[in-house]
Amino acid sequence: MTLNIPAIEAQAELHHQYLLGLELMVATREGPEVVGDWMFRLFRRQHEDKFLSSFRKLGLDGLPDAVACAKYHVLSNGVGGVAVEYMEESDTKAWVRFRYPRWMYDGAVICGVPVEASRGFLRGWYGQNGVSLGNPRLGFVCVSEDMTGQFGLCGYFREYDHDLTEDERLVFAPDERPPPFDPAKQPEPPPGEWNAERLAKANRNYAVEYIRNGVRELVNVLGRERALELCHLAARLTGLQHYRHMAEAVGGRDGGPEEAAGFLAAMFAGMGDECRVDPFDDGAVLHQTGLRIVRGLEGAERDTLLSCWIEIWRGAVHSQRMFMDVDCSVSETGLVWRVTGSSR
Numbered sequence: 237m238t239l240n241i242p243a244i245e246a247q248a249e250l251h252h253q254y255l256l257g258l259e260l261m262v263a264t265r266e267g268p269e270v271v272g273d274w275m276f277r278l279f280r281r282q283h284e285d286k287f288l289s290s291f292r293k294l295g296l297d298g299l300p301d302a303v304a305c306a307k308y309h310v311l312s313n314g315v316g317g318v319a320v321e322y323m324e325e326s327d328t329k330a331w332v333r334f335r336y337p338r339w340m341y342d343g344a345v346i347c348g349v350p351v352e353a354s355r356g357f358l359r360g361w362y363g364q365n366g367v368s369l370g371n372p373r374l375g376f377v378c379v380s381e382d383m384t385g386q387f388g389l390c391g392y393f394r395e396y397d398h399d400l401t402e403d404e405r406l407v408f409a410p411d412e413r414p415p416p417f418d419p420a421k422q423p424e425p426p427p428g429e430w431n432a433e434r435l436a437k438a439n440r441n442y443a444v445e446y447i448r449n450g451v452r453e454l455v456n457v458l459g460r461e462r463a464l465e466l467c468h469l470a471a472r473l474t475g476l477q478h479y480r481h482m483a484e485a486v487g488g489r490d491g492g493p494e495e496a497a498g499f500l501a502a503m504f505a506g507m508g509d510e511c512r513v514d515p516f517d518d519g520a521v522l523h524q525t526g527l528r529i530v531r532g533l534e535g536a537e538r539d540t541l542l543s544c545w546i547e548i549w550r551g552a553v554h555s556q557r558m559f560m561d562v563d564c565s566v567s568e569t570g571l572v573w574r575v576t577g578s579s580r
Contacts, residue, residue, distance in 0.1 A: 240486070240502070240505055240506065241432060241433055241436050242485045242486060242506075243485065243486050243502055243503060243505050243506030244433070244436040244437055244439075244440050244506045245436055245439070245440070245485065245506075246481070246482050246485035246486060246503060246506055247440050247443075247444070247503065247506040247507055248317075248436070248439045248440040248442070248443045248444075249443075249478075249481070250443075250474070250478055250482060250503075250548065251440070251443035251444050251446070251447050252339070252342065252443045252446075253342075253474050253477075253478050254447055254470065254471060254474045254548060255443065255446045255447060255450060256340075256341070256342055256345045257470045257473060257474045257477075258450065258454070258466065258467065258470040259271065259275075259341075259345070259349055259353065260345060260348050260349065261466050261469065261470045262274055262454065262466060263348060263349055263350055263353065264348070265466060266458065266466075268350035268351075268352040268353075269352060270457060270458070271349070271350060271352060271353045271356070272350070272352030272353055272355060272356035273356060273457055274356070274450075274453060274454055274457045275352075275353045275354075275356030275357045275360065276356035276357065276359050276360040277356075277360065277453040277456060277457060278357070278360065278446070278449055278450050278453045279356070279357040279360030279361040280360035280361065280364065281449045281452070281453055282360075282361065282445065282446070282449055283360060283361045283364050283365075283368065284368075285445075285449070286312075286445075287308075287361075287364075287365070287368050288368055290308070290312055291304070291308055293426075294307075294308060294311045294312065294425060294426065295425075295426040296308055296311075300327035300328065300395070301365075301366070301369050301371045301374050301393070301395055302327065302328050302329055302330045302374060302392075302393040302394060302395045303324055303327060303330045303393075305330070305365045305369075305374070305393040306322055306324070306330035306331060306332050306392070306393050307322060307330070307423040309332045310322045310332060310422065310423050311423055311424075311425055313334075313339075314425075315425070315435070315438045315439070315442065316339070316438065316439055316442030316443070317339065317439045317442070318334070318339040318340075319334070319335040320332055320333065320334050320335070321333045321335060321417050321422070322421065322422055322423055323414050323415045323416070323417060323418070323421075324421065325392070325415060327395075328394060328395040329392055329393070329394050329395075330392060330393050331390070331391070331392040331393075331414045331415065332390070332391065332392070332393075333388065333389075333390040333414055333417075334388050334389040334390065335388065336388055338382055338388065338389070340357075340382075341382060346382060346383070349383065350383065351381060351382075351383040351384060353383075354381050354382055354383060354389065355381075358376070358378060358406055359406055362376040362378075362391070362406060363375070363376055363405040363406035364405070365393065366400065366405060367405070371395065372399040372400060373395050373396045373397065373398065373399055373400060374393065374394070374395050374396075374400075374405075375393070375394055375396065375400050375404055375405045375406065375407065376391055376392070376393055376394070376405065376406050376407075377391050377392050377394055377407050377408070377409050377412070378390075378391040378406065378407070378408050378409070379391050379392070379408075379409050379410060379411075379412040379413065379414070380410065384410075386410065390414055392414070440506070440507075444507075444528070444529065447529075447541075447545075448529070448530075448533070448541060451463070451467055451540060451541050451544055452537055452540070452541070454466070454467065455540060460536075460540065463540075464540065464543065464544070467544040467547075468543070468544060468547045471544050471545065471546075471547035471548045471551065472547045472548070472550060472551040472554075473551060474548055474551065475547070475548040475549060475550065475551025475552035475553075475554075475555065476551040476552070476554060476555045477551075477555075478552070479551070479552040479553075479555035479556065480555070482499075482503055482552065483499055486499065486502035486503055486506070487502065488502060488503075490556045490557055490558075491556070491558065492558055492560070492577065493515075493518070493519040493520045493560055493575040493576055493577060494513070494515045494519075494520045496520070496553045496556060496560060496562075496575045497513045497515075497520035497521070497522045497573065497575050498513060498520075499552070499553075500522055500524075500549055500552075500553070500573060500575075501513050501522055501524075503549075503552075504524055504526075507526070507528040507529065508526060508528050509524050509525065509526035509527060509528060509570070510524070510525045510526050511523065511524050511525075518576055518577055519574060519575055519576035519577065520574075520575050521572065521573065521574050521575075522572070522573040522574075522575070523567075523570065523571075523572055523573075524570045524571045524572075524573065525569045525570035526570065527542070527570050527571065529541065529542070529545050530542050530545075542566070542571075546564050546571070549562070549564075549573075550562045550564075553575060558577065558578075559577070559578035560575055560576065560577060560578055561574075561575070561576050561577070561578050562574075562575055563575075563576075
């Protein structure tokens with residue numbers, strides 16, 4: 237099936253916004269320490285799932301570890317649409333600098349996320365690179381952070397001449413500055429079929445993985461009941477707030493149940509899911525199969541994530557002018573959505 241690039245891009249942005257909304261909700265409802273712990277767990281899971289496998293795919297084997305790690309962060313973030321620059325001082329010291337606007341704290345969100353969130357993901361990922369590579373001398377030095385009003389997230393991977401303790405794998409040196417940027421020395425991904433559709437899918441998958449892992453790890457931090465309370469509310473609000481942007485991307489119309497079901501089908505195509513819409517007198521039924529959002533998950537993890545994801549689309553439909561009811565049931569092959577005019 238040929239996918240529609242605007243729908244793929246709309247799904248990428250939707251999941252990005254859901255992550256940002258959930259970050260703010262956890263920070264404001266549960267506090268800085270909790271969001272920091274959540275970010276640590278989320279990025280450690282992302283690291284364990286993706287780092288070494290992506291490291292090899294990006295053609296970084298055989299390079300000095302500090303250089304390879306810095307290039308990894310430029311290339312992997314670049315695939316997800318995140319601008320990062322690379323500056324190499326030596327085989328044992330290589331810099332990365334994230335440029336604004338920051339993907340992780342898009343727009344005014346950066347004003348509401350505490351520094352604990354940033355330090356959580358630095359510990360969860362950057363401080364773990366040497367461990368994953370089997371190099372106990374490799375650490376990360378952070379020279380600038382986002383929430384402190386410096387010049388954005390920036391630092392360098394350094395290979396020391398001694399093994400590092402756990403506390404030494406991530407340190408802070410706010411008075412240091414990176415060397416000059418040289419555009420000619422920026423790493424390039426290995427040659428391959430990186431056409432527009434593949435890049436759009438990679439960008440979507442980048443954002444979707446944060447939600448897949450983020451919901452699971454928030455359950456581990458807060459417990460299932462409280463995590464679902466926040467995840468459901470953030471999902472509903474994201475759908476409500478973001479509907480117009482999505483509709484503009486996929487040609488959706490603010491109308492009745494049939495138009496709402498058509499909008500859902502167009503958006504679900506951006507996930508690679510198959511959809512069929514069957515209108516009836518006062519509503520429409522949409523049959524959705526594929527469910528990329530929970531691909532590879534089973535049991536409670538699958539049910540938890542799916543319940544959160546469904547709330548996004550309830551919010552999107554409820555954002556429209558006509559009041560509508562949205563019922564969603566799980567079938568053997570996917571989801572069945574029933575959209576009707578509201579009886580209330």
